[in-house]
Amino acid sequence: MDALPTPSLVEQLQQRLNQERPDHPRFTGAPLDISPLTPAQLGSLWPAMRRALGNHENPAAQQLATSILQQARQLELSPSLDQDSLLQALRTCLNWQTAVEQLGYCSGPTNAALANELRRILAEPSAQWALNYHQAYLLTQWTDKEAQDALRHCVEEFYLDSPYARQEFELLGQLEPHSRLALAGSEYWTGHHHLSADPARVLMDDPTYVEFSQQILNTAARRLEDIHSGVIPYVADGAFTTHDTPVIARAARVALLRDSPWLPPLMDILLPRACVAPTQAKTAPSQSLAIALGHCVEQVPTPESVQALRNALSLVRHASIQKKLSRNLKPAERGLAQRPEIALRLAPGSVPGKALNGLLRSCLESALWHPFELSFSNWREQLADSAAGSPLAHSLLWIAHPDQGPSRSFLPTADGQALDPWGQPLSLDASCRISLWHPLAVTEAERHAWKALVSAHRLKQPLRQVFREYYLPSPQELESSSCQAFVGHSLSIRPLIGLARREGWKIDDDGSLCRDLGDIRVTFAVGAELYPGLQGHCLSGSASFARRTQKHWQPVLLKSLPPQVFSEACRAIDLLVSVSSFAIEELAQTATGQPLPQTSAGKREQRLNLLAEHNLTQMTLMRGQVLSMAFARLIEEGKVTMDGRHVRVGEHAVHLVTGRVTCDGAPVDMPLAAQSGKLAALPWLPYDEVLLERVANTVCVLLNLPGH
Numbered sequence: 001m002d003a004l005p006t007p008s009l010v011e012q013l014q015q016r017l018n019q020e021r022p023d024h025p026r027f028t029g030a031p032l033d034i035s036p037l038t039p040a041q042l043g044s045l046w047p048a049m050r051r052a053l054g055n056h057e058n059p060a061a062q063q064l065a066t067s068i069l070q071q072a073r074q075l076e077l078s079p080s081l082d083q084d085s086l087l088q089a090l091r092t093c094l095n096w097q098t099a100v101e102q103l104g105y106c107s108g109p110t111n112a113a114l115a116n117e118l119r120r121i122l123a124e125p126s127a128q129w130a131l132n133y134h135q136a137y138l139l140t141q142w143t144d145k146e147a148q149d150a151l152r153h154c155v156e157e158f159y160l161d162s163p164y165a166r167q168e169f170e171l172l173g174q175l176e177p178h179s180r181l182a183l184a185g186s187e188y189w190t191g192h193h194h195l196s197a198d199p200a201r202v203l204m205d206d207p208t209y210v211e212f213s214q215q216i217l218n219t220a221a222r223r224l225e226d227i228h229s230g231v232i233p234y235v236a237d238g239a240f241t242t243h244d245t246p247v248i249a250r251a252a253r254v255a256l257l258r259d260s261p262w263l264p265p266l267m268d269i270l271l272p273r274a275c276v277a278p279t280q281a282k283t284a285p286s287q288s289l290a291i292a293l294g295h296c297v298e299q300v301p302t303p304e305s306v307q308a309l310r311n312a313l314s315l316v317r318h319a320s321i322q323k324k325l326s327r328n329l330k331p332a333e334r335g336l337a338q339r340p341e342i343a344l345r346l347a348p349g350s351v352p353g354k355a356l357n358g359l360l361r362s363c364l365e366s367a368l369w370h371p372f373e374l375s376f377s378n379w380r381e382q383l384a385d386s387a388a389g390s391p392l393a394h395s396l397l398w399i400a401h402p403d404q405g406p407s408r409s410f411l412p413t414a415d416g417q418a419l420d421p422w423g424q425p426l427s428l429d430a431s432c433r434i435s436l437w438h439p440l441a442v443t444e445a446e447r448h449a450w451k452a453l454v455s456a457h458r459l460k461q462p463l464r465q466v467f468r469e470y471y472l473p474s475p476q477e478l479e480s481s482s483c484q485a486f487v488g489h490s491l492s493i494r495p496l497i498g499l500a501r502r503e504g505w506k507i508d509d510d511g512s513l514c515r516d517l518g519d520i521r522v523t524f525a526v527g528a529e530l531y532p533g534l535q536g537h538c539l540s541g542s543a544s545f546a547r548r549t550q551k552h553w554q555p556v557l558l559k560s561l562p563p564q565v566f567s568e569a570c571r572a573i574d575l576l577v578s579v580s581s582f583a584i585e586e587l588a589q590t591a592t593g594q595p596l597p598q599t600s601a602g603k604r605e606q607r608l609n610l611l612a613e614h615n616l617t618q619m620t621l622m623r624g625q626v627l628s629m630a631f632a633r634l635i636e637e638g639k640v641t642m643d644g645r646h647v648r649v650g651e652h653a654v655h656l657v658t659g660r661v662t663c664d665g666a667p668v669d670m671p672l673a674a675q676s677g678k679l680a681a682l683p684w685l686p687y688d689e690v691l692l693e694r695v696a697n698t699v700c701v702l703l704n705l706p707g708h
Contacts, residue, residue, distance in 0.1 A: 009034075010041050013068070017048040017061050032064075034071045042072060043079035043105065047088030054092060076549055081106040083114065090117045096135045100184045103138060115143045125150040130158030133165075134183040137172050164216060164244035171212050179206040200253035213251035214262060220248050220289075221266045224273040227285050236283035239274065249292035256300035259342055264304035271297075271305075271312040275321045282317040290321050294328035301336040303346045334504065337362030340372050344382045347389035356388050357462075364392060365463045367436045369517045369568040373401070379434040384412055395461050397437035397450060402429045409437050409446065411453070421449035439470040440563050455629045469622045471570035473558040481555035482544040485570060486524075489540040489577045496538070496580035497530060503572060507531065515572060519548045520561065522569040524576065543573055574619045578691070620645075620656050623692050627656075630696065639703065647695060649702040659694045661702075670698055 013032065034042070045068070052058065052065035072078070081089060086106040093099040099121045118139050122129070125147075129136045133155050140147040152169075159165045172180055182202035203209040220240070226232040227239055240248065252270070255263040275290035277283050284290060290312070297305045309329055316322045336343045340363040350356055374382065379398075383389035394412045401407045410418040410426050418426040439447050447466075454466045477483055497507075505513045511529030515522055525541030528534070545561060546553040558566060627647055634640040639649070646653040652663050661670040 009036060010044060013045055013064075014048060016064055017045065017052050019061065020058075032067075034068055034077075035075060037077065039078060039080035042068075042077060043081045043085050046079045046081060046105070047085055047092070050089050050092040073552055074554065076552065076554070079105050083108055083111055087113055087117060090114070090121065093121055096121065096132060096139065097185070100135050100138055100181070103142065104181050104185065110142045118143050119147065122147065125154050127154070127158055130154040133169050134172070134180070137169070138180055138184040159243060162241045162243040164220070164240070164247040167216070168212070168247045171208065174208050175203075176206050176208075179203055179209060198253070200250055200257055203250070204254045204257045210254060210258065210260075213254045214260070216248060216251040217255065217263070217266050217270065221269040224269060224285060228273055228278040230278070234278050234285070236277070236281070237285070237287055239285035240289050242288050245286065245288040245292050248289060249296055252293055252296045253300060256296060256302060256305060259302055264302075264308075267293075267297075267305050267308040268311070271308045272315050275312050275316045275318060275325070277317070282319070284316070284318045284321055287318065287321055290316075291324050294325045298328040298332045298335065301332040301339070302342055303336065306332050306336055333359060334362070338366050338370070340364065340367040340370060341374075344374070344389070347382045347386040349386075350388045352388040352391075357392070360389060360392055361462050364396065364436060368438050368468075369562075369565045371518075373433045373435045376400075376428065376430050376432050376434055392462050395459060396463070396465055399435050399437050399441060400428050400432040401435065402432045407441075409442055409450070419453075421446050421453060423453055437465060438564050438567075439466075439468055440567055451625070451629065455632075467622055467626050469571050469574065469619050471567045471574075472563070473561075473566060478559040479557060481546070481557055482542045483558065483566075483570065484542050486540050486573050486577050487542055491526060491538050491540055491577065491580040493528065493530065493534050493536050493538055493580075496526070496576060497532060497534065499579050500576060503575065505572075505576075513576070515569070517565050517569055520556070520565050520569070521546045521548065521553050522573070524573050540577055543569065545569070571619075578619050623656050623695070626692065627695065627699070631699065634703070640699065647699055649699060652702050654695050654698045654702070656695065659691055659698065661698055670701060 009032070013034075037045075049065040049068055052061040053069075055062055079085075081102070083106070086102060086108075089102045089105075090099060093102060099118065122136065122139055122143070129151050133151065136151050136154075140151050155166065155169050159169075172183075175183075179199075179202055182199040186199045203213075223232065224239060227234055248270075252263075252267075255266075271290065271293050274286045274293065275284045277285065294309060294312075297309045306329075309325060309332060313322065313325050313329065316325065337359060343359065343363040346356065347360060379393075383393040394414060397409055397411055399407050399409045400418075408420065408426060410420060410428065412418055418428055420426045435441075437450075442450075450466050454461070471485070473483060474485075500507075500513050503515075505515045505524075507530045508514045508523065511531070512526060513524045513530065515524075523544045523546070525544075526538045527541055528536075528538035530538075545556050545558065545566070547556040548554075624642060624644075624647075628635065628642055631640045631647075635642065641648045645656055647656065648654075652661060652668065654661050661668045
């Protein structure tokens with residue numbers, strides 16, 4: 001058991017929080033580490049911290065209180081308040097939201113003083129009580145029966161035409177305490193707020209609210225059906241009030257988060273029928289519900305809910321709803337790809353097509369960092385034996401995990417058999433579980449064997465797998481939460497932002513790029529405050545990692561990261577660095593028909609030299625491996641040679657990083673065949689990459705020159 005800190009730390013903090021304003025405005029005192037504090041000790045400091053936070057005349061105490069609060073959040077340390085500390089904290093509260101937060105830190109009984117203070121905060125019964133009935137309910141439970149009865153009266157009167165809101169209010173007393181606190185402490189319902197504020201993520205584990213969600217959604221679906229069948233007269237936007245819509249949307253989010261099996265048929269009713277009038281009018285039974293459900297599907301997609309969204313879009317006649325639901329569809333499809341265990345339900349019974357194939361590829365690629373396994377029967381049903389999934393399943397490598405014995409990697413064949421890395425038949429146990437192969441899951445010898453087999457069969461993989469770059473943290477970085485492997489690259493901002501957006505990166509509050517891989521967030525510093533439309537160049541910095549806890553993102557040491565997650569995060573950064581470098585930007589613009597940037601020859605040469613001298617990244621090293629296998633026969637014949645940074649044909653050298661051609665060290669302009677805007681790789685290359693294709697094309701042109 002950890003030793004408790006000496007009282008001197010608590011006493012010192014109390015003294016500094018309560019001291020008078022210092023003589024010099026810049027004196028704040030030495031920073032203090034609060035990690036030794038217990039929840040009870042932090043609770044004893046809490047009232048003084050609350051007072052200091054609101055005291056603008058004492059910046060030293062205010063800064064100290066802010067520092068303690070920030071440290072507490074990082075440590076996931078919450079105060080434990082007794083009745084006296086709670087009372088003092090409540091006396092600093094000016095609104096309900098803050099008061100609810102304080103109540104969450106105390107689990108003891110109420111008393112007369114607390115009740116009086118909460119009555120002050122609640123003020124007199126009014127419509128405000130009904131509008132914020134989640135918070136009002138929690139606050140009145142600490143007061144008296146008179147306040148509770150007044151709240152009930154306010155709700156019944158205010159929500160006379162909103163039965164769903166009334167039903168949720170009646171349910172509050174049956175919920176778990178943490179469920180009531182989640183509802184009272186959040187205003188989330190449309191999908192615009194941060195996910196940590198979404199009460200549905202707490203409510204999904206409360207059986208009472210889960211049952212309520214199913215009941216509410218069934219009732220709402222029956223009402224829409226009655227409107228469309230004529231049992232209930234149609235009134236534009238009259239199906240549900242704007243007070244009922246958040247309740248229905250919250251119930252839908254709970255069901256979507258749980259992937260409840262009873263939800264799909266209800267979504268097939270709710271979404272299309274909420275946004276389409278039963279007549280030929282361009283109005284809708286409920287704009288608010290249609291839009292709220294669109295946000296729900298975008299944030300927590302399932303295959304069936306995304307299909308319901310598509311169906312609604314094909315039927316809707318209301319221009320505003322059409323526009324808003326269209327904005328939900330693309331993010332929903334991208335989000336679905338991040339839930340492979342759910343999304344692969346699409347394959348069986350679906351008609352193969354470009355959109356479906358793209359979605360399945362995205363799902364499988366996300367399985368390289370998500371914990372993901374299928375039973376052998378589900379793998380066959382959803383992938384190997386399905387019309388849409390079979391082409392993918394038979395061109396990728398998999399790992400079979402038996403109940404007993406070592407795991408084995410295999411390649412499915414068209415006749416239903418399996419091959420091991422050396423091309424030998426492999427029998428699979430029907431009880432095994434199947435996961436997607438990743439280079440870090442096997443030994444170096446096995447990786448090399450798979451590369452040779454794929455190259456020999458000229459197997460075109462739908463996603464980069466066998467020749468996938470992999471990354472490991474350096475021994476010096478294991479005890480830190482950041483990686484320095486990509487520091488110091490000069491990046492062109494326009495292609496950087498464009499590629500980052502397509503790859504799922506977002507610009508965070510300080511202008512850096514961040515991306516979530518499951519519960520891990522990677523942040524890539526670029527030395528500039530990015531925003532859409534920004535031009536120019538920036539310098540790449542470190543990559544830092546954090547893990548989502550219950551409330552916050554906490555830094556995580558690299559040694560504690562799953563190896564595949566670290567590798568995939570670094571690979572994503574390597575892609576940004578490679579594509580947004582100067583030479584790659586020029587190539588991409590040429591291929592897409594856009595004008596080249598006006599850059600002087602001297603400056604261009606300087607930038608190419610700088611880029612060429614950077615340490616080789618894993619993408620460049622893998623590019624060399626691919627080309628060495630592709631030109632293996634020519635290398636044996638001595639027509640092509642390779643060194644660390646170049647592919648050489650006679651006196652000519654093609655740089656693996658920039659694609660630049662030199663002859664005896666002098667730059668050479670090499671005319672290549674016209675390229676399509678799609679930037680597709682040559683058919684015999686194992687994966688698509690624009691620079692890989694350029695280097696390969698250049699080598700082919702050089703081989704056809706006289707004398708070669």
